[in-house]
Amino acid sequence: MGEPMKAAVFICRAHGANLVAYRGLLKHPRVGHSEMLPSCCSEEGRNHVQLHLLGRTTQALLVLGCSAFELKRYQDIAVLAGIPPTRVAVVPFQLRTSHAAELALARVLDDREARFPAEAHSDGLCLIGEGVSADAAFEQAVAEGLNVVRIAPGDVDWNEARLTGGRGHFILEAGEVMHHFGLALISFDLSVEVDRSCFGEGDTVVVLAGGEECLRSFVSELDGALSKSGKVYAVVQETPFSGDGEILYQDLQLRGVTFLRAPDIKVFDGSMTVIDEHLGCPLTIKVRDLVTVRSSRPGAVDEVLKAFGMPPSRRPIGLVPGDSGMPGVFMCGSALSARHEDDPAELSRATVTSLVGTIGSPLPRIPLAAIDTERCSNCLTCLRLCPYGAPYFSEGRMHISAERCQGCGMCLAACPSMAISMPPSDLRAEAGAIKMGGGLK
Amino acid sequence: MAGGKDIAKVVVVGGGPAGLACAAELAVRGVSVALLEKRGSLGGRVQDLSCKGKVRCRQCDVCRVHRLRSQVLASELITVHTRVELEQVERNNGRYRFDLVRPNDAINAGLCSRCGKCVEACPTGAMTKAAGKIVLDRNSCRSIQGLECERCVSVCPVGAIDLFGEEHLSVNGNAVVVATGSLEFPASEEKRLGFGEVSGVMTSMDLESFLEGKMDADLENGKKAAFILCVGSRSSSVGTPKCSSVCCKYSLRQALTLKEMFPKLSITMFIMDWRGLSDDDGLLRELATTDIQVVRSRPAEIFSEGGRPAVRYESGNDVECQCYDTVVLSVGLMPDLDDDTLSQMAIPRDPWGDLKDENCADRGVFLAGSCRGPRDIGHCVADGIVAAHHAMKHLGVDHG
Ligand SMILES: Cc1cc2nc3c(=O)[nH]c(=O)nc-3n(C[C@H](O)[C@H](O)[C@H](O)COP(=O)(O)OP(=O)(O)OC[C@H]3O[C@@H](n4cnc5c(N)ncnc54)[C@H](O)[C@@H]3O)c2cc1C
Numbered sequence: 001m002g003e004p005m006k007a008a009v010f011i012c013r014a015h016g017a018n019l020v021a022y023r024g025l026l027k028h029p030r031v032g033h034s035e036m037l038p039s040c041c042s043e044e045g046r047n048h049v050q051l052h053l054l055g056r057t058t059q060a061l062l063v064l065g066c067s068a069f070e071l072k073r074y075q076d077i078a079v080l081a082g083i084p085p086t087r088v089a090v091v092p093f094q095l096r097t098s099h100a101a102e103l104a105l106a107r108v109l110d111d112r113e114a115r116f117p118a119e120a121h122s123d124g125l126c127l128i129g130e131g132v133s134a135d136a137a138f139e140q141a142v143a144e145g146l147n148v149v150r151i152a153p154g155d156v157d158w159n160e161a162r163l164t165g166g167r168g169h170f171i172l173e174a175g176e177v178m179h180h181f182g183l184a185l186i187s188f189d190l191s192v193e194v195d196r197s198c199f200g201e202g203d204t205v206v207v208l209a210g211g212e213e214c215l216r217s218f219v220s221e222l223d224g225a226l227s228k229s230g231k232v233y234a235v236v237q238e239t240p241f242s243g244d245g246e247i248l249y250q251d252l253q254l255r256g257v258t259f260l261r262a263p264d265i266k267v268f269d270g271s272m273t274v275i276d277e278h279l280g281c282p283l284t285i286k287v288r289d290l291v292t293v294r295s296s297r298p299g300a301v302d303e304v305l306k307a308f309g310m311p312p313s314r315r316p317i318g319l320v321p322g323d324s325g326m327p328g329v330f331m332c333g334s335a336l337s338a339r340h341e342d343d344p345a346e347l348s349r350a351t352v353t354s355l356v357g358t359i360g361s362p363l364p365r366i367p368l369a370a371i372d373t374e375r376c377s378n379c380l381t382c383l384r385l386c387p388y389g390a391p392y393f394s395e396g397r398m399h400i401s402a403e404r405c406q407g408c409g410m411c412l413a414a415c416p417s418m419a420i421s422m423p424p425s426d427l428r429a430e431a432g433a434i435k436m437g438g439g440l441k
Numbered sequence: 442m443a444g445g446k447d448i449a450k451v452v453v454v455g456g457g458p459a460g461l462a463c464a465a466e467l468a469v470r471g472v473s474v475a476l477l478e479k480r481g482s483l484g485g486r487v488q489d490l491s492c493k494g495k496v497r498c499r500q501c502d503v504c505r506v507h508r509l510r511s512q513v514l515a516s517e518l519i520t521v522h523t524r525v526e527l528e529q530v531e532r533n534n535g536r537y538r539f540d541l542v543r544p545n546d547a548i549n550a551g552l553c554s555r556c557g558k559c560v561e562a563c564p565t566g567a568m569t570k571a572a573g574k575i576v577l578d579r580n581s582c583r584s585i586q587g588l589e590c591e592r593c594v595s596v597c598p599v600g601a602i603d604l605f606g607e608e609h610l611s612v613n614g615n616a617v618v619v620a621t622g623s624l625e626f627p628a629s630e631e632k633r634l635g636f637g638e639v640s641g642v643m644t645s646m647d648l649e650s651f652l653e654g655k656m657d658a659d660l661e662n663g664k665k666a667a668f669i670l671c672v673g674s675r676s677s678s679v680g681t682p683k684c685s686s687v688c689c690k691y692s693l694r695q696a697l698t699l700k701e702m703f704p705k706l707s708i709t710m711f712i713m714d715w716r717g718l719s720d721d722d723g724l725l726r727e728l729a730t731t732d733i734q735v736v737r738s739r740p741a742e743i744f745s746e747g748g749r750p751a752v753r754y755e756s757g758n759d760v761e762c763q764c765y766d767t768v769v770l771s772v773g774l775m776p777d778l779d780d781d782t783l784s785q786m787a788i789p790r791d792p793w794g795d796l797k798d799e800n801c802a803d804r805g806v807f808l809a810g811s812c813r814g815p816r817d818i819g820h821c822v823a824d825g826i827v828a829a830h831h832a833m834k835h836l837g838v839d840h841g
Contacts, residue, residue: 280757
């Protein structure tokens with residue numbers, strides 16, 4: 001397989017809001033050339049773009065932040081350089097978000113439709129991730145008798161990896177290896193670290209710098225400290241003990257732990273000053289042991305999400321457990337969940353269980369987006385936004401290709417004229433619409 | 442199927458989010474289910490909750506339950522029995538039999554001539570005529586509540602009223618999923634907060650009805666409202682010592698929704714501390730962009746001052762007092778200690794009354810949802826799905 005296709009990206013009117021919204025995209029691995037221009041909608045600007053395209057280092061063109069009406073002109077320029085009109089997109093300034101830009105990039109680089117017909121249905125589940133939740137998910141998948149492959153995040157160079165296809169026929173090219181699967185599950189946990197420092201004589205202070213995922217380590221550190229001499233202080237921002245955890249919290253207090261709620265602490269030479277929000281005055285503690293429990297998000301999460309064409313801020317949405325809003329891709333684990341649950345492993349088991357009904361079934365004939373041509377103002381928002389390239393413009397009006405539409409609902413949320421509808425019973429559409437910050441109409 | 446028997450493989454008790462998710466999951470996998478619900482309709486508490494993100498989604502998950510409900514109602518494999526009460530449950534050869542009673546409709550719609558004589562005769566207003574139909578509110582009917590009355594029966598010219606008619610049915614299953622949920626803390630038990638005595642004090646459940654447009658409240662631009670969190674939870678004297686884990690989240694969503702509706706409504710939240718929130722649910726970040734005040738204090742009492750609720754609370758070393766137009770008590774979740782089904786099935790409880798799974802799985806009983814301890818909708822749904830899996834394993838159902 002050759003080098004993956006890359007796009008040339010131009011930011012038009014590259015200042016102010018355009019720059020803020022789009023600059024992040026320039027570092028995208030699939031962007032082969034990027035440039036900021038004062039205006040590409042001018043004769044001069046277009047010549048510049050054309051000059052680059054004729055150099056043939058890129059195979060697609062994306063122009064960010066100008067007017068939607070310019071699309072046709074860019075398509076004409078691109079054809080001269082052998083780039084088909086489907087590989088050209090404009091993200092108009094009205095839609096000035098990095099998310100929209102990313103989707104448009106995915107669209108111009110997309111070649112799944114041509115190469116992977118819908119018949120190539122796979123019932124495999126690809127689990128990517130590590131940690132307790134991923135282990136639980138894998139176990140559950142095996143117990144459910146699923147055809148599951150597990151990829152450790154370290155096994156793949158995600159910056160080089162290339163994902164094509166869609167639900168039922170994903171292909172992940174990672175170096176020499178090709179993985180075929182029907183559904184993907186991405187699972188990562190926040191990793192918990194404990195730092196200890198010792199300063200001679202005094203009391204023990206355990207600082208919590210994380211959420212409920214740190215609870216177990218935090219309690220065990222406090223337990224350990226209680227068995228030593230000296231007082232035990234727990235410094236927190238917000239107590240992470242929700243639900244049944246309250247019982248633990250009260251027990252620790254009874255056993256002599258003093259909880260301090262302090263946004264920041266200063267340690268100097270074995271002596272620590274905290275300002276407890278409740279007391280309101282500084283408290284000085286002579287510290288023997290300072291223990292910090294903190295959590296961090298594994299770096300691989302962002303890389304994997306990027307390979308799947310999703311922004312790092314993507315979280316599951318509530319409607320189906322673990323649903324990422326992108327058809328066929330699910331996520332679980334504490335690093336990817338917006339909720340703090342005391343048991344992320346149980347949640348990932350639920351996610352896998354709920355996939356069983358989906359995975360074996362052939363590609364559902366998804367309810368299609370339909371355009372009400374009376375209302376449609378031909379603004380082409382849907383065309384630029386659709387990750388599957390389903391909307392197209394012909395004979396003076398917009399259409400949505402039944403073959404390509406995946407029912408994701410993103411166009412529904414973004415359509416300024418509210419001209420797009422989908423059968424309201426479809427979860428996926430609702431999910432997509434919520435992701436885009438809108439609701440079902 | 443009056444008096445009849447039907448055969449189901451799994452009996453799910455309770456039609457809240459956990460029970461619905463479990464039933465739906467089982468049905469998707471081809472297992473037949475009998476869903477028992479004591480209320481008149483499915484959805485559990487969520488029937489009384491409102492969407493808390495009308496302009497911008499705040500992921501309160503309430504819509505999710507409505508979806509699950511339609512999925513369950515549409516499924517051919519799920520038989521739903523609403524308004525049922527358990528008479529007894531028996532276990533034989535690993536198979537459970539639930540004997541149930543269901544009160545019949547008090548008014549036989551086929552006979553009723555809609556003359557309205559019963560409506561006039563009813564002393565409590567339990568009989569009403571709505572949309573051309575006579576309906577009875579069972580909770581305010583004197584006869585059904587055990588008092589002497591039956592005036593409606595005697596005035597009815599066509600003999601269409603039978604207040605005590607009931608129907609018996611039994612349901613079988615090889616496994617049982619218990620998803621009986623939880624109760625809200627009854628706010629009137631916390632005497633010092635004046636619920637039911639001081640006007641303008643309402644519970645968060647009432648606020649949900651207000652947000653749904655089903656109830657009036659003194660909430661609009663220019664008014665002052667307060668939320669008091671942890672009512673009936675984290676308390677050693679009333680309610681439960683546990684944290685209810687949902688009320689920080691729903692109260693924040695409620696407050697933000699109110700702010701969205703009435704930008705000039707002044708809101709104060711009295712909290713102990715924020716629980717169960719995470720950075721990326723965005724609630725605290727959204728809170729910071731509003732002028733909602735947060736006071737870390739557990740108010741001592743609410744009393745009436747000039748007909749409005751006044752909150753007395755500690756602030757630093759002082760005691761302060763503030764008047765509001767409306768005070769919302771954010772009630773926590775409590776286990777239902779009197780549920781007869783649970784005692785008949787001998788399901789063990791932890792010291793705080795929540796159900797424990799101990800030795801349940803061996804006899805084909807699985808627990809899901811907030812009967813296992815307070816938890817939010819998302820978690821209840823996940824619980825239900827996991828319980829469905831366990832039940833299927835118990836039945837030895839083939840996968841794939
Ligand atoms: C004011 C308020 C607002 C809330 N807002 C939110 C929110 O925005 N988001 C969120 O995630 N959570 C919210 N919650 C919490 C949410 O209501 C609960 O998490 C959820 O309802 C629990 O679901 P469940 O299935 O466990 O039980 P329930 O919803 O309590 O349902 C249990 C069902 O079982 C039935 N039942 C009980 N016993 C029997 C029996 N013996 N036989 C037959 N049927 C029986 C009951 O009638 C009931 O229908 C809120 C709670 C309150 C009080």
